[in-house]
Amino acid sequence: MAGIAVSxxxxxxxxxxxxxxxxxxxxxxxxxxxxxxxxxxxxTGDCGACSIILDDRLxxxxxxxxxxxxxxxxxxxxxxxxxxxxxxxxxxFLEHAALQCGICTPGFLIAAKDLLAKNPDPTExxxxxxxxxxxxxxxxxxxxxRAVQDAAIVMKGA
Amino acid sequence: MNFDPRFSGRKFASVGTRPIRPDGIDKVTGRxxxxxxxxxxxxxxxxxxRSPHAHxxxxxxxxxxxxxxxxxKAVITAADLPDLTxxxxxxxxxxxxxxxxxxALYDGHAVAAVAAIDARTARQALKLIEIEYELxxxxxxxxxxxxxTAPLINDAIFTEGLExxxxxxxxxxxRSQFGHGDVHQGFGQADFIVERSFKTEQTHQxxxxxHACVANFSSDGTADLWVCTQGHFxxxxxxxxxxxxxxxxxxxxxxxxxxxxxxxxxxxAEPVALALSRKAGRPVKLVMTRDEVFRASGPTSxxxxxxxxxxxKDGTITAAEATLRYSCGPYAGSWAEIGAMTAFACYKLDxxxxxxxxxxxxxxxxxxxxxxxxxxxxxxxxSAVDELAKKIGMDPVDFRIRNAAQEGTRSSYGPVYGPIGIxxxxxxxxxHPHMKAPLGKNQGRGMACGFWFNFGGxxxxxxxxxxxxxxxxxxxxxxVGGSRASLSLVAAEELGIDYAQVKAIVADTSxxxxxxxxxxxxxxxxxxxxxxxxxxxxxxxxxxxxxxMWDIAVDDVVWEKGxxxxxxxxxxxxxxxxxxxxAVESGKTGGPIAGHSELVADGAGVSFATHICDIEVDPETGxxxxxxxxxxxxxxxxxxxxxxxxxxxxxxxxxxxxxLNEEYIYGKDGRLQNAGFLDYRIPVCSDLPMIDTxxxxxPNPNHPYGVRGVGETSIVPPLAAIANAVSNAAGVRMTHIPxxxxxxxxxxxxxxxxxx
Ligand code: FES
Ligand code: FES
Numbered sequence: 001m002a003g004i005a006v007s008x009x010x011x012x013x014x015x016x017x018x019x020x021x022x023x024x025x026x027x028x029x030x031x032x033x034x035x036x037x038x039x040x041x042x043x044t045g046d047c048g049a050c051s052i053i054l055d056d057r058l059x060x061x062x063x064x065x066x067x068x069x070x071x072x073x074x075x076x077x078x079x080x081x082x083x084x085x086x087x088x089x090x091x092x093f094l095e096h097a098a099l100q101c102g103i104c105t106p107g108f109l110i111a112a113k114d115l116l117a118k119n120p121d122p123t124e125x126x127x128x129x130x131x132x133x134x135x136x137x138x139x140x141x142x143x144x145x146r147a148v149q150d151a152a153i154v155m156k157g158a
Numbered sequence: 159m160n161f162d163p164r165f166s167g168r169k170f171a172s173v174g175t176r177p178i179r180p181d182g183i184d185k186v187t188g189r190x191x192x193x194x195x196x197x198x199x200x201x202x203x204x205x206x207x208r209s210p211h212a213h214x215x216x217x218x219x220x221x222x223x224x225x226x227x228x229x230x231k232a233v234i235t236a237a238d239l240p241d242l243t244x245x246x247x248x249x250x251x252x253x254x255x256x257x258x259x260x261x262a263l264y265d266g267h268a269v270a271a272v273a274a275i276d277a278r279t280a281r282q283a284l285k286l287i288e289i290e291y292e293l294x295x296x297x298x299x300x301x302x303x304x305x306x307t308a309p310l311i312n313d314a315i316f317t318e319g320l321e322x323x324x325x326x327x328x329x330x331x332x333r334s335q336f337g338h339g340d341v342h343q344g345f346g347q348a349d350f351i352v353e354r355s356f357k358t359e360q361t362h363q364x365x366x367x368x369h370a371c372v373a374n375f376s377s378d379g380t381a382d383l384w385v386c387t388q389g390h391f392x393x394x395x396x397x398x399x400x401x402x403x404x405x406x407x408x409x410x411x412x413x414x415x416x417x418x419x420x421x422x423x424x425x426x427a428e429p430v431a432l433a434l435s436r437k438a439g440r441p442v443k444l445v446m447t448r449d450e451v452f453r454a455s456g457p458t459s460x461x462x463x464x465x466x467x468x469x470x471k472d473g474t475i476t477a478a479e480a481t482l483r484y485s486c487g488p489y490a491g492s493w494a495e496i497g498a499m500t501a502f503a504c505y506k507l508d509x510x511x512x513x514x515x516x517x518x519x520x521x522x523x524x525x526x527x528x529x530x531x532x533x534x535x536x537x538x539x540x541s542a543v544d545e546l547a548k549k550i551g552m553d554p555v556d557f558r559i560r561n562a563a564q565e566g567t568r569s570s571y572g573p574v575y576g577p578i579g580i581x582x583x584x585x586x587x588x589x590h591p592h593m594k595a596p597l598g599k600n601q602g603r604g605m606a607c608g609f610w611f612n613f614g615g616x617x618x619x620x621x622x623x624x625x626x627x628x629x630x631x632x633x634x635x636x637x638v639g640g641s642r643a644s645l646s647l648v649a650a651e652e653l654g655i656d657y658a659q660v661k662a663i664v665a666d667t668s669x670x671x672x673x674x675x676x677x678x679x680x681x682x683x684x685x686x687x688x689x690x691x692x693x694x695x696x697x698x699x700x701x702x703x704x705x706x707m708w709d710i711a712v713d714d715v716v717w718e719k720g721x722x723x724x725x726x727x728x729x730x731x732x733x734x735x736x737x738x739x740x741a742v743e744s745g746k747t748g749g750p751i752a753g754h755s756e757l758v759a760d761g762a763g764v765s766f767a768t769h770i771c772d773i774e775v776d777p778e779t780g781x782x783x784x785x786x787x788x789x790x791x792x793x794x795x796x797x798x799x800x801x802x803x804x805x806x807x808x809x810x811x812x813x814x815x816x817x818l819n820e821e822y823i824y825g826k827d828g829r830l831q832n833a834g835f836l837d838y839r840i841p842v843c844s845d846l847p848m849i850d851t852x853x854x855x856x857p858n859p860n861h862p863y864g865v866r867g868v869g870e871t872s873i874v875p876p877l878a879a880i881a882n883a884v885s886n887a888a889g890v891r892m893t894h895i896p897x898x899x900x901x902x903x904x905x906x907x908x909x910x911x912x913x914x
Contacts, residue, residue: 020278027277036195037188039416041366042448046835049366077188090186094178097800100639100808102185103192103367103416128844135835137364137417138639139804140811141843 008069010035011079019066026050028066029076037077037106041135048134051107052076058114060133077106080113089113089151098147100138107134112148120156124149161691161757165857165864171719172651173863176800179643180661181414190414193370193386194445201372202231202273204434204444205280206427207287208454209262209269212296212520212828213309216260216269216289224272224286229279232438233287235270239433242402251489253400255523256429262291263311263488264520265829266453268426273434273442296520296828300460300485303329303519311488311518329518331490336498336571337479337511344477344509348468352546356538358877358895359821360460360485363527364812364840367416368451373431374441380407381435385428388418388636389675393425394667400429401436408432411666412636419812420526421456423675452833457822458527459484459493460519463538465501473552473560477509478502478570482535486516487523496531499571500874501539503609504558504580504766506567520828526677528809529610529870533816533877537895540606540878545891554882555593558607558768559584579792579856580607580766586852587768592788600777601785602887605770608874612867613680614759618671619688621649621696623751627738629653631692632665634673635685639808639869640801641676647797648686648863652693654720655737671756679867682797684759690862696753703747704735761860762867767791769810769875773883780903782818782884788850794858794866806872807849813876815841821896 003018010033019028026043029035029052041047043062050061053075080087089112092098099105108131115122115130122130127148128141136144184190221233236259243249253259258267270287274280295309302308308329316324319333345351371385381403387393390412398405415422431444446455464481480501484494494514501512547557562580569575587593587605597603620632631649635641642662650657674680697717704722705712710732714725722740724732744751772785789806796802819839823831832838857864877895884902885891890909894901 022278030194035188036191039192039367040194040445041368041416042835044448044834044836047366047448081187086183086186093186094182097176097179097640097804099182099185100801100804101365101367101415101417102181102190103365103414105185106188109186124848125844128846132842132844135366135840135842137366137419137812137840138808140807140841140849141846142807142849143800143804145843145848 004067006067006070008072008074010074011076021067023066024062025064025066025069026061029061035076035078039103039106048111049104049107051110051134053110053114058111077110080109088154089148092147092151092154096143096147096150098139098143104134104136108136108144116152116155121152161694163687163761163860163862165859166862170651172647172657173795173797174799175647176798177643177657179640180646181642192367192414192416196372196384196413197443198372198374198441201441201443202275202438203277203280204271204273204431204442205284206268206430206450207270207284208450209258209267210265210829211262211291211293212265212298213294214262214291215294216258216262217292218290219270220288221270224283227279227283227286229275230272230283231275231440232273232434233270233283234433234437238437239400239429242400249399252396252425255489256426264522266450266522268430268454271430271434273438298519298521298824298828300483300517300519301462304483304515304517311520315490315518331486331516331518334495334498334514335512338568339509341477341479341509341511345468347470347476349471350546350549351466351468352542352549353466354542354893356463356465356541356893358461358534358537360457360521361527361816361820362452362456362838363419363421365417365419365421368446368448369427369455370445371428371431372441372443373428373435375432375435377439381432383408383410383428383432384413385410386413386415386422388415388422388638388677390636391634391667391673392675393428396425397429397432401432409666409668412664415636415638418638419528420530420677423677424525426455448835449833452838453830454522456525457522459486459524459531459534461497461534463534465538465542467542467546469546469550471550473550473557475505475507475561478507480512480539482512483515483517484531485519485521485524487521488518489523491516491524493524493531497535500532500609501535502570504563504607505561506563507570510570512570528812528873532608532610532874533813536606536608536874537877537881541881544882554605555584555588575764576859577856578764578766579854582854582856583766583768583790583792586790586854587770590770590788592770592786597772598774600887601772601774602883602885603770603772604879604882604886605768606875606878606882607766607768608871610679610765610871610874612683612762612765613677614684614762615674615680616672617684617688617759618673618756619685619692620670621689621692621753623696623737623741625741625744627659627741629655629660631660631662631689632670633662633685634665634670635681636676637664638676638681639804640798641681641685644682644797644801645685645689648689649693652690653697653737654718679869680762683762683861683865683867686797686863686865687759687861688755688757691755691757692753695755696751699751700737700740703740703744703751706747707735707743708732761858763794763858763860765792765866765868765871767871767875769879771879771883773880773887775884775887775902777888777906780899780906782897782902784814784847786847789872790852790854791868791871792854792856792866793868794861795855795864796853797865799853802853802868803851805868806851809870809872810849810876811841811846813873814846814880817877817880817895817897819896819898
């Protein structure tokens, strides 16, 4: 079957690929482009492990088609650090041990980045509801919430 | 060198600090490679066809159409996995579970598999496989299955452990019994008795990463397997046995693992992927979907438990008894047995008896889930203990303190305890500010205790010192939640060097001797012991090399704070040599410096925890909210306290989900109704409060640093603690878990009816 040609921007770089009409953006990122940072925990929009930012909007990439990325801006976990300088959220996740197995971490970092972009000074409750679309089975969320709170303070000071 | 594992009471420099984990950067940048993140050139996509029936004979499988589809490279059925288990009944069950042989035993049971050039072709091929089933009556409920009239799942099974060998087959595979004293007499001395029956529903471990592997079978008879697992050495043994290979010809590399909690201790897809690769002659990647994870992997037992406890007016328990029925899925297990062992392990009892029954049902094969079997038993027992305290008119904490097991107590499952933490956790809870905090309207407070054994087991570790003085530590226990950080701390501690100088990795099965699974809370316990032993062996060599460099006797060299020091007046001006200084010269003094260790880590200390929680119940809807939660647990010694806290919090959160929400729901047709995260809802961030932790450190006498396993006990008390809190808030005793809103509402309404 002929593929669909897509031109898009991923983490600031122009990228072109061919994909099938029924192929998700998550599959394109992982299987065609080698960007395996976004994870597939469910494939049905329930776990948030595949979170990416599409034109400033947080989405589950398992619910977006690869063809839909045409002409848009995609941000993935691979683009979060600047060179070897970690984003404050990444740094705080490490310091607070906000990850155990780490499979949910890319999704949480992307979701938290989106949350803080829209609400730089969230309350604990706003963080909890803001991240309610991301599942973590290891941590009980305590250290994740604290890491986001701490990162928010650092980012406001910056 | 003989290794002395006894607790030494040393002062720690590294252990107990909280550095950043060595695998951290890769995990926050998306670079860490999990099961599904690995690919090989020419790799095919594997997919599994699963039975839609709960119980059915497989009359015929026709794969010819699928084989003819362009792009399909291999189709396999049970015929491609011949029985090589040679009378090993447990392995035969594993084989049958990987691929149904004569009968499909549950909705989701694998019946065939394909390997194709892409996912779309593989999916199409599955649709072309034709299977003729003869439907058989099924049973999914544990109590129904235990009845004489229930459909038989395996007519070759006769209940073991009965006084007389039964004449008829049964779904009850085994009876086991524990205890001591005379419960009949004990109940005779009781002033108060509580007797109740409880049920818990089946839950899944719920790891976010589905099972995934890449198998590469080479034409020379060797194979490689990349897989997310809690025990790559065990996977190697099992896969090699099932495929008829020598273990040494199969190299298994454990990927980063995205959660396991006991659920990644069994092979499911791996032998299938290897068989597909063998047949296709190409690498095969097999990743389960979430639906498959729920339908075919995991889950824990559903249970039905009767408890009876009696006590005197003064609060002394005189007798305790429990009958526990645990579902095993369609294959024999020892789940009720473990439940029967753990049920009363927190208490000092003169008369105690527990009986466990293993029950077959048409559900997926039960797998371990964090302190497997203990949470359900604790739910039943700790609920009854609370009720009994109330009857006597005693505070529930004081009642437990009065009856808590101590050093020297003979446990309900047999052994006599060494130093243990149940008393201290209860005392800590008694004086915890949480216990005194005021409660609001419709809120209730509950507390409960929990016990878990902890395992040790076979462990092998290598410690290599580079010529630049850096240390690489190769361990064989999979890191499920930060153990590389903890083990690096231990190596740094023993060698007397900086944490940053040590890098720990998990070695593959061809690079290190055999290691048991990371299960039974053994990862940090056993590998830290092996790391200490390996480091001590390395220190011996470091001292020898220093002696050579100084040209003095090795007995005159001691190792202190990362340096060789010449001992005695005659060497007064020799100064000291750092690990690095010795390592730099190693090429001239005898070559590489390394320490190796292989041991069976005995003496994993038992572990206890006590939890407190406050729950608000909406009396109109039955909805609940967790207001506050506190975990108090003995860690022996917390090597990396942050990750210990993480284990406490994670276990509590899983327990909260189990207590309030999570359950497998089967339809009348025996099909799983909620095989996805939307309908099987695990706690999300907005469901939970912060989870407070208090780490107690009662050293394990059988570990040089006093370490105990910490990974599992935290899931044992929550079911009971929350049930006690809900019961206090709603004014009615809850006996069925999960306490979902409809169940709570029904209990409240029944109580209202009754008190009219
Ligand atoms: S994989 Fe996209 S939400 Fe779970
Ligand atoms: S750290 Fe394992 S799922 Fe979040």
